[in-house]
Amino acid sequence: MEARMSYQLEPITSANTSLSDSYFTVTYSRDVPIPEAQLVELIQRAKRIAPISFDNAIDPDYSSKQKIFDAVKDLYLSNNSRNRQIADRLISLHRDALAEDEHIDPNSISQFAEFFLSYGHIGLPKITLTPDGTLRVRWLHGPGNFIAIEFAGKPLAKVVLELPRGDETAQYFFSEPIEKVIPVARAIGASFA
Amino acid sequence: MADLEDFHHFFRHIKKSWMDGDFVDPAAFRLAKKKDDQFEDGLSINWLEYFEKSSPQEAIAPLRQILENKGRKVGGESKFALLNVEAAKAAASRYIAIAIVHDEEKEDPSHALVTGYNTHNDQVAEELSKVVIDTYPAKL
Numbered sequence: 001m002e003a004r005m006s007y008q009l010e011p012i013t014s015a016n017t018s019l020s021d022s023y024f025t026v027t028y029s030r031d032v033p034i035p036e037a038q039l040v041e042l043i044q045r046a047k048r049i050a051p052i053s054f055d056n057a058i059d060p061d062y063s064s065k066q067k068i069f070d071a072v073k074d075l076y077l078s079n080n081s082r083n084r085q086i087a088d089r090l091i092s093l094h095r096d097a098l099a100e101d102e103h104i105d106p107n108s109i110s111q112f113a114e115f116f117l118s119y120g121h122i123g124l125p126k127i128t129l130t131p132d133g134t135l136r137v138r139w140l141h142g143p144g145n146f147i148a149i150e151f152a153g154k155p156l157a158k159v160v161l162e163l164p165r166g167d168e169t170a171q172y173f174f175s176e177p178i179e180k181v182i183p184v185a186r187a188i189g190a191s192f193a
Numbered sequence: 194m195a196d197l198e199d200f201h202h203f204f205r206h207i208k209k210s211w212m213d214g215d216f217v218d219p220a221a222f223r224l225a226k227k228k229d230d231q232f233e234d235g236l237s238i239n240w241l242e243y244f245e246k247s248s249p250q251e252a253i254a255p256l257r258q259i260l261e262n263k264g265r266k267v268g269g270e271s272k273f274a275l276l277n278v279e280a281a282k283a284a285a286s287r288y289i290a291i292a293i294v295h296d297e298e299k300e301d302p303s304h305a306l307v308t309g310y311n312t313h314n315d316q317v318a319e320e321l322s323k324v325v326i327d328t329y330p331a332k333l
Contacts, residue, residue, distance in 0.1 A: 089213075096210040100266055126213040130220035140216070150220075160319060173315055 067106040068094050071113035080120045089127045097129055107153025108134040111178060115151065119182060122192035139192050144169035147190040149181055157181055163189050194294040194306070199279035202241040202249070203293065203305055204256060207328065209270045217274060219322035222307075224314050232314070235306030240295060241275065243303035249275050253329050259301050269332040274325045281307070284320040288313040 068090060075087040090109070097104050112135045125137035130150065138148040150158040156175040163170045176184050182192065197203065211221040224232045239259075244252035257267050278293050285291040291309045298304045310317040 093210055096208075096268075096270075100208045100210055100268055100271070102208065102210055126216045126218070128213050128216070128218035128220070129210040130218065131211070131223060131225045132220075136218055136220060138216070138218070158315070160315065171319075 063106040064104050064109065065094075067109040068104070071109050074113055074117060078117055078120070082124050083116060083120070085124055086116055086127065093127065093129055093135075097133075102129060102131075103133045104129060104135065105133040105153050108151045111151040111153050111157070112137075115149075115178060118179075119192075122182070125192075139190075141191060141193075147185055147192065151178070159185060161185060161188060161190050194296055197240055197278045197293045197295060197305060198242075199277075199282070201278050202326070203238040203276055203278065203281075203307075204241060204249075204252075204273040204329075205236070205238050205276065206260065206265075206267065206331070207272045207274050209268050212272065215328075217272070217322060217325065217328065219319045221274070222318040222321040224311060232311045235294075235296070235308035238293075238305045238307060239301070239303045240305045241303075249327070250329060253331065253333075256303065257331055259303065263298075263300050267331045269330075271331045272328040273331060274328050276321065276324055276326060280324040280326075281321055284324045285310060285313075285317045287320055288316045291317065 072087045072090060075083040075090070090112075094104060096102075123139060125139045127135065127137050130136050134150055134152050136148060136150045138146055140146045144162050144164055146160075146162055148160040150160075152158060155177055157178045159172070159174050159176060159181055161170075161172040161174075163172075172188065174184075186192075205222065207217050207221050211218050222236060224236055227233055239256055241249055241252055244255055246252045253273060256273065260267050281293060282291055289310050289312065291307055293307050294305060296304050296306045307321075
């Protein structure tokens with residue numbers, strides 16, 4: 001069935017920004033109806049993205065906000081508890097970034113969400129923003145034992161990997177197509193637990 | 194610009210969005226790119242011993258005031274990471290020799306820079322993050 005829901009966005013007040021519609025519509029198709037309680041919770045979480053005054057809103061911010069909404073929606077509706085935690089973290093990061101005059105690269109958001117939706121079985125990483133506005137995740141397993149992926153919003157993701165090798169620490173810095181990061185890293189010995 | 198003494202220390206302001214809990218992402222120590230796609234001149238830091246306090250903690254309040262006077266946002270949940278000059282140089286030397294120099298500004302006399310790692314930005318950032326001595330909340 002197709003479900004459609006509309007609700008009023010927080011007002012965006014900027015001479016440089018206009019919305020063609022003061023309502024944001026989410027449409028999705030599923031075989032079974034989404035429980036009302038889940039929808040209500042989703043809407044409440046999504047609305048938390050926009051409690052901040054957008055007096056200086058410009059198009060990149062608006063794009064970023066839309067991408068975050070899409071990412072949160074997709075992650076939250078994926079029926080994966082880890083993805084819900086990731087969605088919550090994304091909302092927090094968005095708020096923190098706005099409060100600190102930072103930004104999140106819209107392309108990074110999309111790539112980040114697609115990655116975690118594709119790999120539902122890997123663990124919950126640390127999730128941070130870089131000074132360049134890209135999302136970065138890191139699975140920490142101890143000193144000299146981690147893997148970090150940076151979602152640059154480009155075909156190649158940046159990877160940093162450290163692994164214990166006897167008394168030494170092997171260190172890798174490389175770029176890989178995002179869809180190959182996990183198999184390549186695992187072949188070297190990385191863990192995403 | 195004069196080099197900071199090896200036995201001295203410096204702070205790096207860490208924004209909340211660069212952390213997840215107690216974890217500080219090493220990207221906080223990367224040189225940022227300017228609008229013209231060139232790297233900034235150096236990593237912006239603050240020289241601890243300038244404040245002449247008996248502990249790093251005591252330097253936080255005046256440092257925060259300086260940064261806020263410069264127009265920087267210092268969020269309550271952001272932190273200041275403390276590093277030693279000699280340890281930072283040694284850590285970076287795995288990849289390249291860096292300089293840590295006093296870069297006094299009119300409104301920020303403790304301002305300093307970590308320079309010389311444009312070619313190994315990601316690598317040196319990772320190494321610097323490993324020699325953080327401690328982190329201090331920007332606001333208590």
